[in-house]
Amino acid sequence: MPSADVVVVGAGLSGLTTAITLAEAGASVWVVANGMAATHWAHGGVDVAALPGTATSREGVGALASRPGHPYALVSGDLEPALGRHLRRLEGSGLPYRGGLDAPLVAVPTALGSLRRAAIVPAGQAGATQPWRGERLLVVGIRRFRDFAAPFVARNLARTAWPDRPAEVRAAEVDLPGVGARHNLGPLDLARLFDDVEWGTAAIAAVRRAVPPGGGWRLALPAVLGLTRHAAILRSLEEATGGAVFEIASVPPSVPGLRLFEVLRRRLAAAGGRLELGNPVVDVERDAGRVTAISVAAAARSRRLAAAAFVLATGGIAGGGLVGNRDGTLSERVFGLPVEAPARANWFAADPLGGDEAPLALAGIHVDGQLRPMASDGSPATDNVHVVGSALAGMRYLSERCGDGVALASAERVARLLSGETAAAAQPGAEPPVRAVA
Amino acid sequence: MTFVDAASRDYPPFSTDACIKCNVCTTVCPVARVTDLFPGPKYVGPQAQRFRTAGPSPDQSVDLCSGCGYCTRACPAGVRIAETNSRARAALVAQRGSPLRNRLISDTDLLQRLGVPLAPLANLGLRNPLLRRLGELLVGVHRHAPMHAFARQTFRRWWRRRGGATVVGQHDPASTVVYFHGCAANGWEPEVGRAAVEVLERNGFAVIVPDQVCCGLPMISNGLYDGARRKAQRNLRVLGDPARRGYRIVTSSTSCGYTLKAEYRDMLDLDDADTRAVSEATWDICELLLDLHERGRLATDFGRLDRPLPYHPPCQLRSHGIGTPAMDLFGLVPGLRATDSDHDCCGAAGTYALKKERWQIAQDVGRELFETVRAAGAPAAACDSETCRWQIEASTGVPTRHPVEILAEAYRLRDAGPTANGARTIWRS
Numbered sequence: 001m002p003s004a005d006v007v008v009v010g011a012g013l014s015g016l017t018t019a020i021t022l023a024e025a026g027a028s029v030w031v032v033a034n035g036m037a038a039t040h041w042a043h044g045g046v047d048v049a050a051l052p053g054t055a056t057s058r059e060g061v062g063a064l065a066s067r068p069g070h071p072y073a074l075v076s077g078d079l080e081p082a083l084g085r086h087l088r089r090l091e092g093s094g095l096p097y098r099g100g101l102d103a104p105l106v107a108v109p110t111a112l113g114s115l116r117r118a119a120i121v122p123a124g125q126a127g128a129t130q131p132w133r134g135e136r137l138l139v140v141g142i143r144r145f146r147d148f149a150a151p152f153v154a155r156n157l158a159r160t161a162w163p164d165r166p167a168e169v170r171a172a173e174v175d176l177p178g179v180g181a182r183h184n185l186g187p188l189d190l191a192r193l194f195d196d197v198e199w200g201t202a203a204i205a206a207v208r209r210a211v212p213p214g215g216g217w218r219l220a221l222p223a224v225l226g227l228t229r230h231a232a233i234l235r236s237l238e239e240a241t242g243g244a245v246f247e248i249a250s251v252p253p254s255v256p257g258l259r260l261f262e263v264l265r266r267r268l269a270a271a272g273g274r275l276e277l278g279n280p281v282v283d284v285e286r287d288a289g290r291v292t293a294i295s296v297a298a299a300a301r302s303r304r305l306a307a308a309a310f311v312l313a314t315g316g317i318a319g320g321g322l323v324g325n326r327d328g329t330l331s332e333r334v335f336g337l338p339v340e341a342p343a344r345a346n347w348f349a350a351d352p353l354g355g356d357e358a359p360l361a362l363a364g365i366h367v368d369g370q371l372r373p374m375a376s377d378g379s380p381a382t383d384n385v386h387v388v389g390s391a392l393a394g395m396r397y398l399s400e401r402c403g404d405g406v407a408l409a410s411a412e413r414v415a416r417l418l419s420g421e422t423a424a425a426a427q428p429g430a431e432p433p434v435r436a437v438a
Numbered sequence: 439m440t441f442v443d444a445a446s447r448d449y450p451p452f453s454t455d456a457c458i459k460c461n462v463c464t465t466v467c468p469v470a471r472v473t474d475l476f477p478g479p480k481y482v483g484p485q486a487q488r489f490r491t492a493g494p495s496p497d498q499s500v501d502l503c504s505g506c507g508y509c510t511r512a513c514p515a516g517v518r519i520a521e522t523n524s525r526a527r528a529a530l531v532a533q534r535g536s537p538l539r540n541r542l543i544s545d546t547d548l549l550q551r552l553g554v555p556l557a558p559l560a561n562l563g564l565r566n567p568l569l570r571r572l573g574e575l576l577v578g579v580h581r582h583a584p585m586h587a588f589a590r591q592t593f594r595r596w597w598r599r600r601g602g603a604t605v606v607g608q609h610d611p612a613s614t615v616v617y618f619h620g621c622a623a624n625g626w627e628p629e630v631g632r633a634a635v636e637v638l639e640r641n642g643f644a645v646i647v648p649d650q651v652c653c654g655l656p657m658i659s660n661g662l663y664d665g666a667r668r669k670a671q672r673n674l675r676v677l678g679d680p681a682r683r684g685y686r687i688v689t690s691s692t693s694c695g696y697t698l699k700a701e702y703r704d705m706l707d708l709d710d711a712d713t714r715a716v717s718e719a720t721w722d723i724c725e726l727l728l729d730l731h732e733r734g735r736l737a738t739d740f741g742r743l744d745r746p747l748p749y750h751p752p753c754q755l756r757s758h759g760i761g762t763p764a765m766d767l768f769g770l771v772p773g774l775r776a777t778d779s780d781h782d783c784c785g786a787a788g789t790y791a792l793k794k795e796r797w798q799i800a801q802d803v804g805r806e807l808f809e810t811v812r813a814a815g816a817p818a819a820a821c822d823s824e825t826c827r828w829q830i831e832a833s834t835g836v837p838t839r840h841p842v843e844i845l846a847e848a849y850r851l852r853d854a855g856p857t858a859n860g861a862r863t864i865w866r867s
Contacts, residue, residue, distance in 0.1 A: 001732060002761075035514035036462045184477040188465055253461040269780070278511025279759050298759030300699035300717045320514055 003306035004030045004274075006418055007294060008313055009281060009334050010321065012037030014389025014407035015313030016264040016275075017086065021415035023271035030305055031273060032296050034280040036261070038319055038390075043110075043249035044223070044256025046086070046097065046120035047397075048079070048405030050105050057119045057405070058101040064402060069394040072402065074369055075409040082412030083120075083405070093263040094231065098126035106131075107163060109139075109220060111148055111250045113156025117401065122256050124225060124234055127218060127246030135218045135243065137166035140207055141173045145185050147250045148222035166218065172210040177202045190224035191255045194233050200226065204233070208240040215242060223247035223255045230259060279303075281334045290383045291335065309384045309418050312337070312373075313411075316364060316390040316397075330363055335385055337373040340366040340393040357399040364393030371414055386414040450521035450704060457484035457517050463509035468753075468783035469502055472802035476502035479509035482526070483519035490526060494533060500526045502799075504787035505659050506753035521704045524658065528705075531661030539578040543789045544656035545665070550625030553588040561587045564864045580797035584786065584832035585864045586626040586824070593624045593631035594647070602635075603646045611684035614644040615726070616677065616719075618687050620694035621652040622824035627862065630824075633846035634690040634723055640849050641730060641737050646685075648676045653694040658705050659788050670702050670713075678712030681719035688723050690842055692755040692822040693788065695722045699758065722755070723842050724763035724822065731770070740848035744773035747844065748814040750807060750830060752823035753783050764822060764841035771848045777814065781807035784821070786829030801833065808833045820844055832863040 004027075008019045011033035023029045049060025049072075065076040072079075080101065087097050099120035107115035108128040121129055139157070141150025154171035177199060179185055194200045211217055219241055226233040237245045249256055268275055279296035286292060291310050295302040314321030314334055322330050328344030341347075341363035349356035365373045365387045373381040388410040390403055397403035463479040464470055470478035476499055486497040500523050509519040542549070553560045563569050570581040597604075606616065615638060623631035635645050654669035677687055677698075689695035698720040702708045721729075730736040751762045768776035785803030790796050811819050811834045819838045821827045831838040837860060846852045 034516065036466075036512045037514060040462045040465060041460055184474070184481060186461065186464060186478075188461075189474070192471065253465045258465060269778075274761065276759070276761060278756075280516070296759065299696060299757060300720055303760065 001293065001304045001306050002030075004028045005307060006030075006309050006311060007032065007305050007307040008311040009033065009294070010037065010313030010315060010319070010389070011275060011277065012039055012313060012315055012319060012389060012407070013260075013264075013404060014411045015311065016261075016268060017082075017408060017411035018311050018313060018388055018415050019273050019275075020089070020264060020267045020271055021085065021411065022419055023268060023273035025415070025419035027419055029268075029273040030307070031268065031275045032279045032281070032294075032305070033275070033277050034320070035277060038315060039257040039261040039264075040254055041252045042254055042257050043125075044122050044254055044260050045118050045125060045249075046083070046404045046408070047118070047401040048083070048101065048120060050117040050119070050401035055104055056102050057105065060105075060400070060402070061101070061405065064395075064400060067394075069366075071392040071395050071406045071410060073394075074367065074371070075406070075413045078412040078416070079405055079409040082408040085412065086408050087120075089267060090260070090263055093267060095259055095263050096123045096231075097121065098123055099129060103129070109153065109157055109248055111153065111222065111248050113153040113160065115160055115162060122247075122259070124223065124230060124247045124256065125249070127244035128220070128248070130244065132164050132166045132218075134167050135216050136168040136170065137220060138211060138217045139169065139171045139220045140210060141171065142179070142190065142222065142224070143173050143175050144179055145187075145190060145222065145224075147187060148248070153220075153248070167216075170212070172212075174206045174210045176206055186253065187222060187224045187250050187255050188253050188258070190222075191227045191258075194224065194226040195229050197229070200229065200233055201236075204236050204240050207237060211241050217241065217243050219243060219245040220248050221245065222250045224250070225255075227255065227259060227262070284335055286382075289380075291385055294334070309386065310335075311414055311418075312365070312385060312387045312391055313389050314391055317360065319390055321391045322363060332365060332391070335373075335382065337365050337381055337385070337387075338375060339363060355399075357396045361396045361398060362394055364395075365391050366393045370417055371410055386417070388414050450518035451487055451525060453516060453518045454484040454487040454522055456515040458515050459484075460514065462512050462514060463517075463519055466508040466512040466782065468506060468508065468785070468803045469504050469799065473502070473799050475499065475799075479503070479519045479523070483509065483522050484517055486526070487522055490529065495526065495530050497526070498530060501530060501661075503527065504783070504785070504790050504800075504803075506783050506787060507757045508753060508782060511756065518704070524661075524705050527661040528663045536660065536662060537578065539793070540660040540789070541662065541665075542577065543579065543792050544660040544662055546621035546625075546652045546656055550588070550592070550621060554590075554592055554625045557588040557590045561864070574794050578794050579792050580794040582832075583792040583797055584825075584828040585792070586622070586828050587862060587864055589625055589628045591628065593619050593628035596628055596632060597635075597647050603644070604648055606646050606648065606680040606683070606685060609644055609646065609685075611686075613642060614646060615686045615688045616680050617645050617647045618650060618653070618673075618677070618689045618694060618698065618720075619647065620689060620691040620824075623690055627824060627840075629852075630690055630840045630843060633840065633843040633852060634688070636851045637727070637842050637846050637849065638688065638723070640851060641727070641735070646680075648680070650676060653697040654706075655693050655697040655701065656789050658697070658701055659790070663706060667706050667708070670706055670708060673698070674702070674708070674712040674716055677716045677719075681715035682711070685719065686726065687716060687720045688726055689720060690723045690840060691824055692722055692752055692758060693824070695720055696754045696757050722758060722760065722763070722822070724767055725758070725760045727845070728763035728766050731767070736770075737849070738770050740771045740845070741850050742773040743771050743844070743848050745775070746814050746816040747774055747776040748779055748811045748816055748819045748836075749776050749841070750779040750781065750784060750811070750819065750821040750826065752821055752826040753787075755822050764820065767841065767845060768820075771845070774844070774848070776820070779807055779810050781810060783807070784826045784829045786825040788825050791825070791829055800829065804829060804833060811836050811838075818844075828863045831861050835861065837861045
């Protein structure tokens with residue numbers, strides 16, 4: 001039977017980050033996943049915390065860490081090193097990000113023409129986080145690309161309460177070479193076209209022609225500016241148009257998310273980790289409170305993988321790690337861990353479209369300081385299983401915008417624990433290191 | 439014949455209801471990556487499926503699907519997209535019929551019955567640019583399609599001359615395996631079959647090679663399910679009994695292996711004791727050898743092979759869900775520096791690359807892989823599936839071998855000498 005030091009279940013941000021950090025520390029790591037994850041759906045930025053009334057992520061983390069039961073109450077002390085490691089990792093792989101824990105949370109436009117608050121974004125979106133100094137915003141759409149309607153985005157932005165806003169918002173639509181024939185133009189198709197040097201050059205020229213005279217324009221385009229040549233395309237566009245250019249993440253598949261996933265995937269492979277997709281876990285073997293092996297589905301017969309430790313990174317309800325049952329309970333899919341959740345009658349918000357997040361978002365696995373699942377009596381349910389990311393109980397990742405920060409901090413905690421660099425703060429019974437951040 | 443209950447949860451098209459339209463499948467599709475003729479797995483799978491009723495199918499672009507299966511494995515919602523698409527193609531073929539070309543190139547048993555006895559002549563014909571142009575015009579097989587030369591002597595004939603067993607008697611199931619060579623290792627690449635047998639014997643297995651026909655995959659991927667079911671039934675009649683008696687069935691083609699393991703049920707709806715027994719008994723040869731190694735029983739006295747080896751794990755292998763056992767085995771050979779190609783697909787997809795209207799798509803799919811293989815500067819590359827090997831070899835000029843041929847060479851088993859010698863495909867003109 002194949003065996004590894006650590007088996008990680010789940011290939012999203014938390015799972016891949018745990019796996020890379022462990023593999024780079026010399027552990028043998030297998031990542032098995034039942035398909036790809038939220039990286040492909042999200043905007044590609046790093047949401048650490050964006051609470052109403054806070055100016056920076058650090059303030060938000062401090063507030064969340066003081067809430068008993070919130071994942072940050074356990075792992076906020078790991079956030080700063082985790083974030084540093086993550087951003088260095090991405091920068092070192094040619095995907096630089098901008099911002100940090102103390103960067104101001106600013107309003108960034110979405111593909112709906114609404115605003116979301118962000119402080120750490122890919123360099124391609126950094127143009128949206130710079131203060132507006134009397135510049136005008138030109139939202140550039142691409143004709144026949146149905147996932148991004150520039151006039152709609154511009155109209156919505158123009159009437160949105162936007163604290164620090166452009167002097168004017170206008171829309172333009174450009175015809176890009178040859179796209180008329182494509183009957184299903186998605187963001188990925190456009191990104192791949194941009195990666196073609198010749199096509200990309202023609203496309204950049206077309207965008208330049210759409211910029212109204214007079215100067216002082218900042219350009220927003222849908223996030224389709226290349227996968228492999230992204231940085232160069234962005235630079236050429238800025239040179240050609242004479243102003244800052246930024247991407248607005250569009251509907252899935254998210255091109256910024258794909259860039260992120262690809263960097264993480266390659267880092268894991270380079271560190272000797274294995275990643276296998278399409279392998280749902282079908283069986284778990286235990287011995288005296290420990291998991292000794294899991295079996296993943298494969299053609300003809302399942303395949304057993306033994307490991308000294310297991311990391312659960314399967315996400316919450318959206319990611320498929322938790323499933324609702326008809327009787328109003330929730331189950332954790334892989335290890336059958338106890339799930340902490342509101343009563344069935346309180347799953348949903350009274351006014352979901354009014355911005356209330358469903359209390360069901362709080363559902364997840366209740367863990368100890370080593371992020372081991374806890375039984376209802378407070379004892380560890382399983383000794384060598386650790387939970388990272390959105391499977392953790394106690395956060396409202398949509399309204400708190402803390403999902404990526406929790407993913408990275410919990411990944412850091414578990415990776416350091418399992419690679420022997422156990423931080424003093426991670427010892428069971430120790431006070432949660434809230435002060436490190438607050 | 440017993441069929442899968444169309445109302446059961448296992449019925450692949452039912453899974454399309456779970457689609458959340460996230461487009462993850464589209465991001466991994468090698469065909470959608472290179473051509474806008476194919477709108478991608480989401481559109482031709484779960485989207486179009488809602489409109490597929492008894493009447494004419496609303497979507498013909500599903501025929502562009504190469505069947506690689508990446509979509510199914512990437513889907514976070516468990517939708518069996520590739521399986522659904524294969525069925526949709528079969529329904530199209532049932533409604534509209536199939537061109538003679540597809541019926542011809544998918545009947546590999548027939549091709550070999552015609553081609554092998556006339557091997558020198560047939561190969562001359564396949565190398566003749568004028569005849570290839572004529573073939574493209576009249577039959578629809580692309581003039582540059584990667585084809586393999588017919589063998590002068592089939593694997594089966596070699597096996598009979600060698601006095602090899604063809605009937606399972608009172609052998610010990612623990613140390614005896616049934617070898618399913620498939621069509622490629624019989625009439626096109628008998629050296630793969632010979633290497634497989636020699637490596638198995640080197641590791642203490644007695645090998646039995648029962649009568650068999652093509653696994654049926656070429657017909658499945660051309661939507662010719664009725665013909666494929668006939669092939670399946672013939673194989674199941676022979677393999678069912680030894681499988682139930684505990685013998686392992688070993689394949690040296692990840693494509694045939696996956697068909698025996700999964701597609702008789704997933705695509706052809708066969709669901710009986712023989713199908714299940716054969717599925718559970720089937721092992722890819724590298725999977726078996728690695729399993730042997732993990733039990734400490736693999737002969738590891740490999741000789742040195744001091745060279746780089748670009749290795750491409752074919753998509754059919756990935757559907758097995760067994761990782762890349764060949765890479766682990768290469769790691770046991772002193773001096774051998776194997777590297778995973780890290781590319782999704784070579785484009786061949788069985789008979790896909792043979793078709794005049796698909797050849798260019800297949801080339802575009804494999805372009806980056808070909809560059810990687812060429813750039814490795816190695817005397818030979820490796821890949822577990824036959825048509826992928828031929829596609830890589832014909833498109834790069836780098837001889838491309840089955841992993842077991844490399845292992846046989848490392849064991850110093852093969853009379854044929856170094857595996858790097860010469861390409862065996864019919865060259866593009």
